[in-house]
Amino acid sequence: MASDEGDAFIHLDFRVDEDRRYIATGSLKATVQVVCQRCMEAVPQELSVDLSLAFVYDEDHAKNIPSDYDPVVMTDGDVILADMVEQEIILALPIVAYHEESGCNPTAVKYASSTDDAPDDEKKPNPFSILADLKAK
Numbered sequence: 001m002a003s004d005e006g007d008a009f010i011h012l013d014f015r016v017d018e019d020r021r022y023i024a025t026g027s028l029k030a031t032v033q034v035v036c037q038r039c040m041e042a043v044p045q046e047l048s049v050d051l052s053l054a055f056v057y058d059e060d061h062a063k064n065i066p067s068d069y070d071p072v073v074m075t076d077g078d079v080i081l082a083d084m085v086e087q088e089i090i091l092a093l094p095i096v097a098y099h100e101e102s103g104c105n106p107t108a109v110k111y112a113s114s115t116d117d118a119p120d121d122e123k124k125p126n127p128f129s130i131l132a133d134l135k136a137k
């Protein structure tokens with residue numbers, strides 16, 4: 001993530017299911033700043049995640065949770081909601097992000113591409129020319 005800026009809105013409905021599990025279903029909406037892979041500037045990314053959570057006391061209980069739910073292990077009977085939200089956001093983040101085609105910071109793009117001006121051939125020796133040298137000997 002490019003920064004910690006951004007708001008997260010979370011809505012959860014809590015209930016206890018027939019197996020006396022604590023269940024929470026709802027949604028999470030957040031705007032986070034990720035790095036544009038073209039200009040390396042921050043780009044806001046809106047995330048919307050559906051949540052189906054089952055709160056458990058330890059990892060053993062977590063194994064018994066139906067796969068419809070994401071187990072959330074409570075620490076000392078408490079769950080740190082902020083940590084959970086952060087986890088869900090991280091899971092929902094796109095692997096790569098870009099600005100809209102025209103939305104990139106032009107100076108940043110120019111800078112980023114100017115560092116890569118030299119053709120690759122000039123920087124590193126061509127492995128095939130080394131092979132050719134070997135054959136010639």
Ligand SMILES: [Zn+2]
Nearest residue numbers: 036039099104
């Ligand atoms: Zn960009």
